[in-house]
Amino acid sequence: MTTEITAPAIGLAALLDQDPAFRLHEGGKLETRPSVQVRDLHELSLAYTPGVARVCTAIAERPELADDYTWRSNVVAVVTDGTAVLGLGDIGPTAAMPVMEGKALLFKQFGGVDSVPICLDCTDVDELVETIVRMAPSFGGINLEDISAPRCFEVERRLREVLDIPVFHDDQHGTAIVVLAALRNAARVTGRRLWDLRAVVAGAGASGLAVASMLLNAGIGEVAVSDSKGVLHTGRDDLNPHKALIAGCTNQSGHTGTTEEALAGADVFIGLSGSTVRERAIASMAPGSIVFALSNPEPEIHPGIAREHAAVVATGRSDFPNQINNVLAFPAVFRGALSARASAITENMKIAAAHALAAVVEEELSADRIIPEAFDPRVVPAVAAAVADQARRDGVARLPGL
DSSP states (O other): OOOOOOOOTTOHHHHHHHOHHHHHHTTOSOOOOOSSOOOSHHHHHHHSTTHHHHHHHHHHHOGGGHHHHSGGGGEEEEEEOSSSBTTTBSOOHHHHHHHHHHHHHHHHHHHOOEEEEEEOSOOOHHHHHHHHHHHGGGOSEEEEOSOOTTHHHHHHHHHHHHOSSOEEEHHHHHHHHHHHHHHHHHHHHTTOOGGGOEEEEEOOSHHHHHHHHHHHHHTOSEEEEEETTEEOOTTOSOOOHHHHHHHTTSOTTOOOSOHHHHHTTOSEEEEOSSOOOOHHHHHTSOTTOEEEEOOSSSOSSOHHHHTTTOSEEEESOTTSSSBOOGGGTHHHHHHHHHHTTOSOOOHHHHHHHHHHHHHTTTTSOBTTBSSOOTTOTTHHHHHHHHHHHHHHHTTOOSSSOO
């Protein structure tokens, strides 16, 4: 069942007429354009029959030539089922299209990567996987978007097993990459390193579990994850397999209570839950604490209040310093993976992306500048190069160099 979205009190007709967002979206945000010109019969004979038949025959004999002689090597499918769109929830595939168009726009503008928004009218895991696998020959990568947890984990896992192109669920890994980059720099601002920190991640959905997993892989001192019922721990019998897995390798201190109780003495709070955290909980954290209140549009705690107790504060919003924005990750990650003709995006490639992103501003660090801004032109070249280089180190690159 989809969530019903109602228009504001001014009425839908007035909204369509007055809201500049609707004017920008009129006719959609994307179009296709040819990359070559067909100006005469000779060029027509090359672009289409009979010339195109020679290219098709060559690809039939050597399928890898499709990466050189079609658009495949620079195009990503942006795929959703519309079940977890932004903060709107399950609004269905048709209503999800503006977001997928927006994602495709960002791929092109920031990473120079072409992409096609695809909204699928199915939610069953088997059907999603089968559909994506069947259309995969047309693309150089698959970006999964706004698929609700825990189904999103299974969809990604199964696609990674059967496809030889990068599969990347941005809600998980894009968020985790930017959080790791920002946290690495926030630790430096406060005179520490990642392994000195104890973090509490509020939210055990796609992004929360991915953030915790990446922080563990990157060597954080300790991390605990919480959901609406409290901290995940091995004594709970209400955890799905994904939560149970993360519970088994986190929370070394053995917290069994609420998120706010776990925050007492913690160095880091990372909010990805859409809930709220009281000021007194932030005040109970260790000196020099770091607060990432990332829920949108309303952070878990107002950043102004958090700054009264924390040394570094970040949000998911553009109207406060230190915006944790996935656009800092996914265009560059795919740019690097596609440039290397990678067959997958490995954990090492994600961590390399985070380290490269953090390094962009390492000479400019302050409490209000722990992460580059979205339009920083240094981001994509640095992160893409790091991802491509790591792909070669991990043995998943099919091109020797950029």
